[in-house]
Amino acid sequence: MENVEYSTACSRAYAQGRKPSFQDIILTLSDYWARQGCVILQPYDTEVGAGTLHPATTLRALGDKPWKAAYVQPSRRPKDGRYGENPNRLGHYYQYQVILKPNPPNLQELYLNSLYEIGIDPKLHDIRFVEDDWENPTVGAWGLGWEVWCDGMEVSQFTYFQQVGGFDCKPVSGELTYGLERLTMYVQGVENIYDIDFNGNGVTYGDVFHENEVEQSTFNFEYSNVEILERWFKDAETQCNILLEAKLPLPAFDWALKASHLFNLMDARGVVSPTERQSFIARVRDLAKGSAAAWIDKIGMSKQEELKAGDK
Amino acid sequence: MSQFLLEIFSEEIPARFQKRASEDLAKMVKEGLEKAGVNVGEITNFVAPRRLGICIESLPNETPDVSEEKKGPKVGAPQPAIDGFIRSAGISSIEEAKIVSDPKKGDFYVVEIVKKGAKTTDIIKELVPSIVRNFPWQKSMRWGEGTLRWVRPLHSILCLFGGEIVDFEIDGIKSGNVTRGHRFHAPEDFTVTDFADYQEKTRAAHVLIDREERKKSIMSQAQKLCADNNLELIEDIGLLEEVCGLVDEPFVILGQMDEAFLDLPPEVIRLTLRINQKYFVVNSKATGKLAPYFIVVSNVNAADGGTAIAHGNARVLSARLNDARYFWDLDRKTTLEARVPKLDKIVFHQKIGSIGDKVKRVVELAGELSPIVGADVDLAKRAALLCKADLVTEMVGEFPELQGVMGRYYANNDQETLDVANAIAEHYKPVGPSDYVPTNPVSIAVALADKFDTLVSFFAIGEKPTGSGDPYALRRAALGIIRIILENKIRLPLKTRVSYELQSFFIDRLKVFLKDEGLEYDVIDAVFAGADDDIYRITQKVKTLSEFLKTEEGKTLLEGYKRATNILKAEEKKGALDGTFVASAQYLELNAEKALFSAINNTKAALAVSLNNEDYVGAMKTFTLLRDPIFDFLDNVLVNDSDENKRKNRLALLCDLRQMMSQVADFECIRG
Numbered sequence: 014m015e016n017v018e019y020s021t022a023c024s025r026a027y028a029q030g031r032k033p034s035f036q037d038i039i040l041t042l043s044d045y046w047a048r049q050g051c052v053i054l055q056p057y058d059t060e061v062g063a064g065t066l067h068p069a070t071t072l073r074a075l076g077d078k079p080w081k082a083a084y085v086q087p088s089r090r091p092k093d094g095r096y097g098e099n100p101n102r103l104g105h106y107y108q109y110q111v112i113l114k115p116n117p118p119n120l121q122e123l124y125l126n127s128l129y130e131i132g133i134d135p136k137l138h139d140i141r142f143v144e145d146d147w148e149n150p151t152v153g154a155w156g157l158g159w160e161v162w163c164d165g166m167e168v169s170q171f172t173y174f175q176q177v178g179g180f181d182c183k184p185v186s187g188e189l190t191y192g193l194e195r196l197t198m199y200v201q202g203v204e205n206i207y208d209i210d211f212n213g214n215g216v217t218y219g220d221v222f223h224e225n226e227v228e229q230s231t232f233n234f235e236y237s238n239v240e241i242l243e244r245w246f247k248d249a250e251t252q253c254n255i256l257l258e259a260k261l262p263l264p265a266f267d268w269a270l271k272a273s274h275l276f277n278l279m280d281a282r283g284v285v286s287p288t289e290r291q292s293f294i295a296r297v298r299d300l301a302k303g304s305a306a307a308w309i310d311k312i313g314m315s316k317q318e319e320l321k322a323g324d325k
Numbered sequence: 326m327s328q329f330l331l332e333i334f335s336e337e338i339p340a341r342f343q344k345r346a347s348e349d350l351a352k353m354v355k356e357g358l359e360k361a362g363v364n365v366g367e368i369t370n371f372v373a374p375r376r377l378g379i380c381i382e383s384l385p386n387e388t389p390d391v392s393e394e395k396k397g398p399k400v401g402a403p404q405p406a407i408d409g410f411i412r413s414a415g416i417s418s419i420e421e422a423k424i425v426s427d428p429k430k431g432d433f434y435v436v437e438i439v440k441k442g443a444k445t446t447d448i449i450k451e452l453v454p455s456i457v458r459n460f461p462w463q464k465s466m467r468w469g470e471g472t473l474r475w476v477r478p479l480h481s482i483l484c485l486f487g488g489e490i491v492d493f494e495i496d497g498i499k500s501g502n503v504t505r506g507h508r509f510h511a512p513e514d515f516t517v518t519d520f521a522d523y524q525e526k527t528r529a530a531h532v533l534i535d536r537e538e539r540k541k542s543i544m545s546q547a548q549k550l551c552a553d554n555n556l557e558l559i560e561d562i563g564l565l566e567e568v569c570g571l572v573d574e575p576f577v578i579l580g581q582m583d584e585a586f587l588d589l590p591p592e593v594i595r596l597t598l599r600i601n602q603k604y605f606v607v608n609s610k611a612t613g614k615l616a617p618y619f620i621v622v623s624n625v626n627a628a629d630g631g632t633a634i635a636h637g638n639a640r641v642l643s644a645r646l647n648d649a650r651y652f653w654d655l656d657r658k659t660t661l662e663a664r665v666p667k668l669d670k671i672v673f674h675q676k677i678g679s680i681g682d683k684v685k686r687v688v689e690l691a692g693e694l695s696p697i698v699g700a701d702v703d704l705a706k707r708a709a710l711l712c713k714a715d716l717v718t719e720m721v722g723e724f725p726e727l728q729g730v731m732g733r734y735y736a737n738n739d740q741e742t743l744d745v746a747n748a749i750a751e752h753y754k755p756v757g758p759s760d761y762v763p764t765n766p767v768s769i770a771v772a773l774a775d776k777f778d779t780l781v782s783f784f785a786i787g788e789k790p791t792g793s794g795d796p797y798a799l800r801r802a803a804l805g806i807i808r809i810i811l812e813n814k815i816r817l818p819l820k821t822r823v824s825y826e827l828q829s830f831f832i833d834r835l836k837v838f839l840k841d842e843g844l845e846y847d848v849i850d851a852v853f854a855g856a857d858d859d860i861y862r863i864t865q866k867v868k869t870l871s872e873f874l875k876t877e878e879g880k881t882l883l884e885g886y887k888r889a890t891n892i893l894k895a896e897e898k899k900g901a902l903d904g905t906f907v908a909s910a911q912y913l914e915l916n917a918e919k920a921l922f923s924a925i926n927n928t929k930a931a932l933a934v935s936l937n938n939e940d941y942v943g944a945m946k947t948f949t950l951l952r953d954p955i956f957d958f959l960d961n962v963l964v965n966d967s968d969e970n971k972r973k974n975r976l977a978l979l980c981d982l983r984q985m986m987s988q989v990a991d992f993e994c995i996r997g
Contacts, residue, residue, distance in 0.1 A: 139623040144339030164637025
């Protein structure tokens, strides 16, 4: 394990005799991955269910150009909202997302070093790579990898992308997703998300987000208007198809994401029957796959590779 | 002779694939070498999270030359044929070929071709890359810019023959003599000379390459921790198989959880420990109940003795159990009854309808079945109404395995009666052949109703099990019904419940069940030849008859029966059997036929009583009374008398006999 030669937000926190704050961890991860040559991006400005859906991952995983990026992504999962009452669940939370294309051969070591920098010593803690194959049917993506466990807690998802949008990933991207709240709870030793020390200066996660969880849960479960959502879903679908027709994959993908989020909202209301559910997922997948195909056309992935992908 | 050592080193192999992969590697190496003519003795295979390997102690250094005779054309064959043979046999002129005489075909050319043996190293050099490229992983992947597939990125291949590196390259990975130890305890590379050296160095580098050794180590460490703390380890073979694939060198740690969690249902705690956290469960030796401890198998021998790891795991467990407690508290705020309407929104099957629809049918059916199984109608209907309501609780949403079990807890919480609460938990039973069968009448009513409804519904939409597939576990449902009926001695004519098609399905399942119980096929067929549709009665008949046929009386009676019916069959074949003729005393002449006539008439009534009481032991005893008269008759009476009435009378006697015995089974089916 390399020595930490750099002063980071986390190392400064430890030097001050306190545990790193939520933002210390974010800053340290960004600092670390910037040193690995990543582009440090900002969150994508539309609602997504996971950091993978940021176009910097979904679309950039396609094609043969090298790409390294890292960013925080707020993730919305309306169904997981618990009115701010559950100490471990949120309808809105943060993921730290890293994508490296092609995956470097020492990606596991790079990842473990990042944990070391935020204060997890693998000789004191039990870090395990436990099989977990990742799949996201709404964007036609899958990969193999692990959940990374630290003393029995899943702190990250580690995936080697095999396909995105139904296309083979060549080269393969390595994707790391850190669950920031969990990781921070672990590092800080707190039992309740809302007790997380946000800034090392008296502000807790609850101060920042508790009211948001309560109100958004109320909206998600009680006040979201299914008729409106359905209408918007149709509109988003129409808009996306217009953009696909115009060969504009980036805005098309935005509208695919919007459709996906609208579906998640409807799903949270519990009004989507399993049959309808399948059909909504298929419609979103068509939009996402269409965007991926249009993107590939733009970046000029060779036709041969596309054909191969089509065989699968 | 030289030693062959191979190790394929990769990123963490999923635990569930390791054992199989290790066996596959050994098999592929053995088969590959043998196919190339190398004799393989014993092969050792080993596997740890990041490596698969094999060692063969002694392999010949080369394969022997093999000579083979190549047969050519006849002597005097046309020139083109001879030229072609010269070319294909690799000789310069036909003079080099031998001439062999064959008595039938005459003289023809033969060339002895010697295939030079190969060096084993060269064989391995070809074999290993081909194994790597064709390895039967259930799931495999690409990585980086390469095209090679392996279960996870492959980093190095150690391949030694007689201590020398067998040189090859696969997709940029060069074989060598280097490997690595434990990820954290011994991250540096090291070189290896042979298997002894490999074993020594990997062990020193904190890797136990033998799966069995890791398992033993986990068990003995866990047992010791338990003994020291007055705990009892709940053995869990499935979990042991999994965790031994997650560690290079196991360090077993005892963790402690907050005792306050023990007020959660123990099923919830156990499941959280085993499924979510991969911990072993421990009971208190003093009380025999779940103890507030857990056993975690760690991959790290931490400097602090595992304190931080134990503490970390305890916190993770607390979070999980807090989650469970949140569900538990929240769930108990809503009664099961209030949840029932929500079931209308959950699809049971697209063509069948919602779970709510199913519940409505099960309520009706449980009500109808109640008098038959001795259950209180109102309680059975109540239990049926609530039996699926826990599916829409948070806890079952999180742990689907707890369906039924949580329902019972919540029913108790709602002050439902004990019978109702138990029926909610037990109506899924029996889940498998070794699972227990409910005995409480209310549970029986709901369990039967639920399973009958499932079978009837799926058969109605044409979803029947096929030879290969039974996605809705309909065979299990039918077997469940059969076991409930038999173990509780329930009388339920199938005809009144199910279609003809489904009856046959049940009969087939019952046949399989009885055969699994060790009963003979022919006896089963004999009883099934009757039109009986009562599972309990059929089974009683099969069992009693089977016992009877093992006795001397049974065996001889069967013999007598066969002789008697052979006569009848011969007549039937000729079309000469008058089925309307009734045996009558007036045509009796010989003592033996008189005796049989009176034996049949004297036992008819007794048999009827026995059958009426379903006393098959009694029925068999009655049959026994017929045995001597039958033999007496067969030995002393000539059926084909010239007097037509006497002949018909004697045949009618035998018909009577056959008819009597057929009331129990078709003895014709039984092998003599």
